[in-house]
Amino acid sequence: MEIIDRDDLLAWLRELQRVYAENRDWLTELDAAIGDADHGINMDRGFTAVAEDFEKSPPADMAGVLKSAAMVLIRTVGGASGPLYGTFFLRAAGACTGATKLGPDGVAALFDAGLRGVVERGRAEAGDKTMVDALLPAVAAMQRAASDDGDMRAVLAAGVAAAEEGMRRTGDMQARKGRASYLGERSIGHQDPGATSAFLMIRAAADTWNHG
Amino acid sequence: MEIIDRDDLLAWLRELQRVYAENRDWLTELDAAIGDADHGINMDRGFTAVAEDFEKSPPADMAGVLKSAAMVLIRTVGGASGPLYGTFFLRAAGACTGATKLGPDGVAALFDAGLRGVVERGRAEAGDKTMVDALLPAVAAMQRAASDDGDMRAVLAAGVAAAEEGMRRTGDMQARKGRASYLGERSIGHQDPGATSAFLMIRAAADTWNHG
């Protein structure tokens, strides 16, 4: 598919519920190693609530879908990831106000807006071993692919590959933000849970939108 | 030896310190099974204190030795066994007031007085699975041996054998006194710690006084 619309966003967010349920224990184990053993639980709770909310009252347009998801995440996730993913979707909603469909460059812009929100809220920089280390290279890769006139598949594939690479590289980093930072050098050698959930989010977009 | 004197009583009580230190863990394990895992600790603490007290101020006569031991045990043992062994030695002291030596029948009378004190204090009957089940047959056997004109060795040997037999038989009994009674039928199959410490006490007398 070359464009996505409201239903595709809905499908993506519903897919995220499945993905975080499936990866709940993995994310929690990653968080147990360098945090407080709840990231998988938080993400699962939040996206289950998002899916339930859509069941009850599916929003009418693209921005509405993302904004509803944001509000539900802010209300239900808590912890660090709640405000961060909440802000991500809030800003993503802002990026498609009024839109009914998005092409490859629109998708890249959506993720870029979300990323900016995360950085503003959490003040993390590249290399701090956070979700930013997956999101930042992913957004850069998507923007590059889009400006190279890549199609949707290419843009998403570039995002997934860069996010995965970024996620893996968090393993070697020393955390400087979030709970993991309290470990100092002991955080090295463990992959960051938030970077992992961010990678899963982008891969779910690719999986959902490429098989449309 | 055919008679015992003050020094023999002192030697016996000092030997008891060694015996209870050596059997501390065993007695405590027996108590862990059907009680609160402290009988060995209690006996060890008490008789260590008795020996220390003798170090500082060795009493002048037989009754004094037993009475001092009683007072120290009452002050330092606590639990059920503190008042019971305390009363045992208090009454034993009463049985040799004014005496400077005891023959076989005097020794039997000493243990008999102690036993009566234990029964008065604890109101246990034969078969209740307590120290009485070692003391009662032991005293009966010593009295029988003494009235058969047995010598000291014979009287003590009879006491040790009967105490050991009585101690072993507590294994099959259901406790009706003390903490172990809370277990009901679950107390069956475990040897009583107090009967065991009582057997050790009598055996220590035989060991000490027969090698004089």
Added chain:
Amino acid sequence: MKKLINRPEDVVKESLAGLAAAHADLLRVHFDPAYVVRADAPVTGKVGVVSGGGSGHEPLHGGYVGRGMLDAACPGEVFTSPTPDQMEAASRAVDGGAGVLHIVKNYTGDVMNFEMAAELCQADGLAVESVMVNDDVAVEDSLYTAGRRGVGTTVLVEKICGAAAEKGMDLASLAALGKRVAANGRSMGMALTSCTVPAAGKPTFDIGEDEMEIGIGIHGEPGRERKPLATAREIASMMMDAIVPDLPFRRGDAVIAMVNGMGGTPLMELYLVYHELERICRDSGITIARRLVGDYITSLEMAGCSITLLRADDEMLALWDAPVMTPGLRWGC
């Protein structure tokens, strides 16, 4: 064994030193023989209220010394009854001329040691009365045992008798009141894990990862039965099924309820159990007039809880509400 201690043999002494240092406004600790006594003892004309027992159940008993509860407490070694010389010295220290009440949990050791202490006091002209607490419904057939153990109701007897003594009640009436409270209280406990006596160095009992012990005593004594782990709802029901018919508690009764932690259970879980207890009482028409939720009579670091119900008349409720100022219980002042 993992404990915040120095040498096992110094645990009780050093902990008492900490208690004394932390609460010098309320109490003093005497060593050799060891007892905890309220700062302003003896109070002239007032009956002295004394309790005691093995250590390891904190805040019981030392944490209840102060105003409006205990005048003195005698701490034994961990899970081992204190000795008559402690009790005698404590009794003398709180003797304000109106006699002394001993509150004794029904354990062979405690009973015999307090008996000897009472004999010593009385031989010396000090009037002593005793109240025995034996409220543990887990001990089923008390005819063939040393009788029921004294557990949670002890806290309530100490509070209510302490308040009455503070108000000037005489020794005979106080003993009668204490017996009435003891007679109307029932408890039952359960454990998820064992405790470890410092001097023993290893857990008192083994228990599987999916087992619990129902009817446990406060010294890790095995209880009624070993069962598969159940939910808080089921556990609360099991305990109430043993407690309620025993007195029995009846529709319309007003009670003081206690959900007590054994030492290793988070407060969060105790409130959760209280939520279940409240539901069961509501369904049975029993009114919880007053309540305590927290660690009041513990077993070292054992995980688990106990439930105590006391059928309370108006006098008991008024005495319950009276001011109390101790390290472990404080209100109204």
Added chain:
Amino acid sequence: MKKLINRPEDVVKESLAGLAAAHADLLRVHFDPAYVVRADAPVTGKVGVVSGGGSGHEPLHGGYVGRGMLDAACPGEVFTSPTPDQMEAASRAVDGGAGVLHIVKNYTGDVMNFEMAAELCQADGLAVESVMVNDDVAVEDSLYTAGRRGVGTTVLVEKICGAAAEKGMDLASLAALGKRVAANGRSMGMALTSCTVPAAGKPTFDIGEDEMEIGIGIHGEPGRERKPLATAREIASMMMDAIVPDLPFRRGDAVIAMVNGMGGTPLMELYLVYHELERICRDSGITIARRLVGDYITSLEMAGCSITLLRADDEMLALWDAPVMTPGLRWGC
């Protein structure tokens, strides 16, 4: 996992229901969004004092709601920050017209959620000030971390600011006071065992039978170092060696000291640790003017303790002594 619970996902809700039922005289619990609020809120003309954080630290924060301490507390899931909608609703519920003070422990999640809540309140015309508590000296180099964690000093900030608010202090002064208290408090914790988050079902970390974790956080976050088990004396020294030079506390300083249990440690051991603390302070010329010994900010059933020292001036001491009436802290009324 051995816990007195029903379903892991209902733990927080059911425990709050128990808290509400047990302390109806002091507080109410609102669900959806969840917050605990004093029974008589809002108090007209008084600044509302609000805190909150993940659950599992009881009595913090819900147990400190009542008179003279918190007006409201927002409980998150276990060890997970609450959400802005809870904080906003709680702030509105205690708004008596004089604004609201947020007391926030420095964790990324708590800080960001309270930040969003403050934005929501302010957008609606409700004045909000925040005090951040970041007293954990175990976090050594705070330049390269999310900053120091908020731990034991939180209890003291809540008590002191709560008392000041009750006396009518205005929002700006209250925020300044809270910051002064936070700036003068230092803490350090240690653990003997791990805790288990109900929803995770297994221990957060593995620790050997003869190891301890020094500098642990209140969520079982690994600390400064894993060490062989030591005595209480050595442990108290290690913690004080980190705490004292940090502020630094000096000869002649008067402090409020807290020896806090992590949830699974018997009170007996906490008093023993207090005994060590007292000796160290005496030797260093630090005067313990006030103290708390007990479970005040816990980590579920974790065994271990923390020490907090607050250099207290006369104003703080007077506010410390002011009446407080909450489930978790009560004196003077």
